[in-house]
Amino acid sequence: MTTRPARACIVGAFEHPTRKAPDKTVAQLHAECAAGALRDAGLGKDDIDAYFCSGDAPGMGPTSMIDHLNLKVRHTESTDLGGTSYISLVAHARDAIVAGRCNVALITLAGRPRSEGSSGTVPRTRAGTPEAPWEAPYGITTVNGYGMVALRHMHDFGTTSEQLAWIKVAASHHAQHNPHAMLREVVTVQDVLDSPVISDPLHRLDCCVVSDGGGALIVARPEIASSLKRPIVKVIGSGETVRGPRAGDVDLTTTGAAQSGAAAFAEAGIKPADIQYASIYDSFTITVLLQLEDLGFCKKGEGGRFVADGNLISGSGRLPFNTDGGGLCNNHPANRGGITKVIEAVRQLRGEAHPAVQVKGCALALAQGTGGNLGSRHASSTLILERE
Amino acid sequence: MSTKARVMPSPGIGPDNEAFVAAAREGRFVLRFCDDCGKTHWYPRAICPHCTSSNTQWKPVSGRGTVYSYSTMQRADPPYTLAYVTLAEGPTMLTNLVGDGPCRIGMPVQVQFVDSEDGTPVPVFGRA
Numbered sequence: 001m002t003t004r005p006a007r008a009c010i011v012g013a014f015e016h017p018t019r020k021a022p023d024k025t026v027a028q029l030h031a032e033c034a035a036g037a038l039r040d041a042g043l044g045k046d047d048i049d050a051y052f053c054s055g056d057a058p059g060m061g062p063t064s065m066i067d068h069l070n071l072k073v074r075h076t077e078s079t080d081l082g083g084t085s086y087i088s089l090v091a092h093a094r095d096a097i098v099a100g101r102c103n104v105a106l107i108t109l110a111g112r113p114r115s116e117g118s119s120g121t122v123p124r125t126r127a128g129t130p131e132a133p134w135e136a137p138y139g140i141t142t143v144n145g146y147g148m149v150a151l152r153h154m155h156d157f158g159t160t161s162e163q164l165a166w167i168k169v170a171a172s173h174h175a176q177h178n179p180h181a182m183l184r185e186v187v188t189v190q191d192v193l194d195s196p197v198i199s200d201p202l203h204r205l206d207c208c209v210v211s212d213g214g215g216a217l218i219v220a221r222p223e224i225a226s227s228l229k230r231p232i233v234k235v236i237g238s239g240e241t242v243r244g245p246r247a248g249d250v251d252l253t254t255t256g257a258a259q260s261g262a263a264a265f266a267e268a269g270i271k272p273a274d275i276q277y278a279s280i281y282d283s284f285t286i287t288v289l290l291q292l293e294d295l296g297f298c299k300k301g302e303g304g305r306f307v308a309d310g311n312l313i314s315g316s317g318r319l320p321f322n323t324d325g326g327g328l329c330n331n332h333p334a335n336r337g338g339i340t341k342v343i344e345a346v347r348q349l350r351g352e353a354h355p356a357v358q359v360k361g362c363a364l365a366l367a368q369g370t371g372g373n374l375g376s377r378h379a380s381s382t383l384i385l386e387r388e
Numbered sequence: 389m390s391t392k393a394r395v396m397p398s399p400g401i402g403p404d405n406e407a408f409v410a411a412a413r414e415g416r417f418v419l420r421f422c423d424d425c426g427k428t429h430w431y432p433r434a435i436c437p438h439c440t441s442s443n444t445q446w447k448p449v450s451g452r453g454t455v456y457s458y459s460t461m462q463r464a465d466p467p468y469t470l471a472y473v474t475l476a477e478g479p480t481m482l483t484n485l486v487g488d489g490p491c492r493i494g495m496p497v498q499v500q501f502v503d504s505e506d507g508t509p510v511p512v513f514g515r516a
Contacts, residue, residue, distance in 0.1 A: 121463045123397075133399040134431035137510045138484045139461065144470045147459025155457070155493045199461045199470075247429035247437040248479025250472050252457055375459075376482070 006234030008094035009225035010385065011104075012041030012218030013346040015324075015339075017180045019331060021212040022115040026058045027068050029110030029214045034069055037216035042228050043104065048218075050075040050102030052093055054085035056111045056214075056334040065108070075101040081240070081379035082371025083332075084281060085109075086217065086339035088381040091238030093219035103221045110214030111334020118210055118335060121198060135376070142283070143207060145375020147199040150286040152252045154201065156301065159289070161201055163304035165192035167285040168205050168328050170312035175325025177354040182209045183329040192285075206285040208327035208337065215339035217346075231350040237270070237384035239263025244377030256380025257294035257368055264382035265296070270364065272296040275384075277348040277359045278319055279341035279367040282326040288312075291368050292319075295382065314357040323348065323357035338369040342383065349387040363387045394468045396484070396504040407446050408432060412509040417499045418446040419477060430479035451499030452476040453513060458491055473497055473513050487514040 014036030021029060030053075038045060051073050057065045061078040075096050081088050086109055093105035120142035125132050153159045169189055175181040187205060195204040225232050239260035265271065272295055280288045289303035297319060298306040306318075314320035324330045324344040327337040345365040347353045365385050372378035401409055411418045420432035424441035428449075436444050458471035469485040485491055486502065497513035504510050 121461065130404075130433075131431050133402065133405045135482050137396040137399050137504050138470055138482055138512075139394075139396070139464070139468055140470055140482060141461070143463075144459040144461045147461075148457040148470060148472060151459060152457040152493065197462050199459045199463065201459075245430070245480065245482070247433075248475075248481065250456060250474075250480035252472070 006222045006236065006388070008097045008219050008235050009222055010090065010217055010233045010235065010342070010346050011220045011225045011228055011230060012037035012043065012216070013343045014040050015215045015331065015343045016110070016213040016333065018213050019180065019182050019211040020114050021112055026056070026110050026112060027065070029112070030057065030065060030108045031069055033108050033110055033214045033216035034106055037106065037218050041218045041230065043218065045071065047104050048106045049073055050093065050096055050105040052077050052089040052105055052107040054078060054089065054109065054336070055080035056109055056336055081381065083283065083336035084338040084369025084371035084379050084381040085336065087342060087367055087369040087383050088240045090217060090219055090235060090342060090383055091240065091381070094235045094238070097219065097221050103224060105219045107217045107219070107339070108214065109216070109334055109336055109339045111336065112212040113335045114210050114212045120207065140376060142373055143202060144199040145373040146284045146286055147202050149252045149290065149374045150201050153286065153290070156253055157304065159304035161193055161203070162189050163308045164206055164285040164289065165189040166308045166310065167282070167288045167312060168192050170310060170317065171282065171322055171326045171328040173313050174323045174357050175329035177356040178325050178330055181325040181330040182211055183325070202284060202286070208283050208332045209329065210335065211331050211333055213331055213333035215333060215343055217339065217342055232388035233346050233349045234386045234388055235383065236386045237264035237268030238382065240379065240381045242377065242379045252375065253290065255290045255294045255370065255374055256378060257291040257382065260380040260382040261295035261368065264384050268384040270384065274364050275366045276362045277323070277345065277365040278321050279345045279365070280321050281337055281341060281369045282322055282328045283332070283337065283370065285328070287370055287374060288321070290374065291370065295368060314359060320357070320359050323353050338371065338381065341367040341369055345385055349385055394466055396502065396510055398504040398506040398508045399510060401508060404432065404434070409508055411446065411448070412501050412511065415501065416448050417451040417511060419449045419479070420444050421447050428477055428479060430481040449475065449477045452516065453497050455485065455491060455493055455495045455497060456480050457493060458485055471513070484512045485514065486512050489515060
């Protein structure tokens, strides 16, 4: 197996330890995350020459935040792909570095949905959303959208609630070792099935947490990465797309990961079987199952069997996933879990995950994100990372 | 399916759905068709999403369909059933299922109109 040379590296990664921040502004959380990533990288604020953010950034996005952080940048970008934005932004930062637009790019995310009382069971619609007159009356929320996805997968492929529950069980096995995780209790398949149904067929324990917090990443030119003291994490593959009801051609059991994953694997020159650790966006258990299939870790329809019997548990399973506990148990800051997916992949590649969940000799990792709603329209981003 | 009545938010009335709502008030279910490529689509747009033509117009259709998938929101009071219904004319649309009895994927359904909170009619589906 030969991989391609790095064109950019992740040199800084920081996950805010808070899960509830009633007394902080979103801007302050962004600033704390930026400072944390700079400390992690061993860089100073004035080394940053590009800033990337998404829809969670307050005010006028980068215009407000670059001033708030008092940065001097020569390149900026804001892309809203929902929760997966930050996985895409790593690739966009890489592209900007390759194009000579910048050397050191900062990406931040922060939000307070827990303090602000956000819920995945209540419809949210922004003014001017084009589909709103045709969809908002029906009460589509995050959870019932994914409920329709899960039911259709069960119908087409015989997937069961027990199989979906194994995804939560694996996440909880990992979260027990994370002192910052919201839910650290190890759960069983029966615990998931016994939890109340929120929207058929999804139970409460099929759903991710709602947490305040945030994270930041720093992407830099390889020469700069080599000059720092941290292990080098190269960005070697990426892909992104948006998929939805396609003007009425609805297919709820295929996600954008089929396209973004294929692009990322082609660029990296590796196969799914080469991946030693995978961060997979886990807004719900079904989200993980569909992405695993579409990325090619198993065939379409075989996801249920793939995830069952602890196959995602680090140390014993075939594919260690979300070793921080993921969105299902650890953290889903700002209702946007993309950045924590990249952060845990970086920890694994650096050998800095918790010893109980660290993948031995982890050299190739994947971070996969879904933004929006698999039950309606969503973005998908795939990132493949390699330790030098 | 949910058994209690649910008051739906209004879709509002604007350039995109004014004619659709007017037809619905007369009990007619219409889809947007493209005169250039001949295809229909959902949700309705002025510019054809298949071929970018602006020659699109409303035409009455059967209102028949089958359930593609559904999910009943147990957390809501009263619970309600979100669904995708594949119309006989082709497109699959987001909707609600109404009426008594169990639901299943593939079940034949028929459109009906329900008044939303401000009286604007909204298409939902019940067992055919």
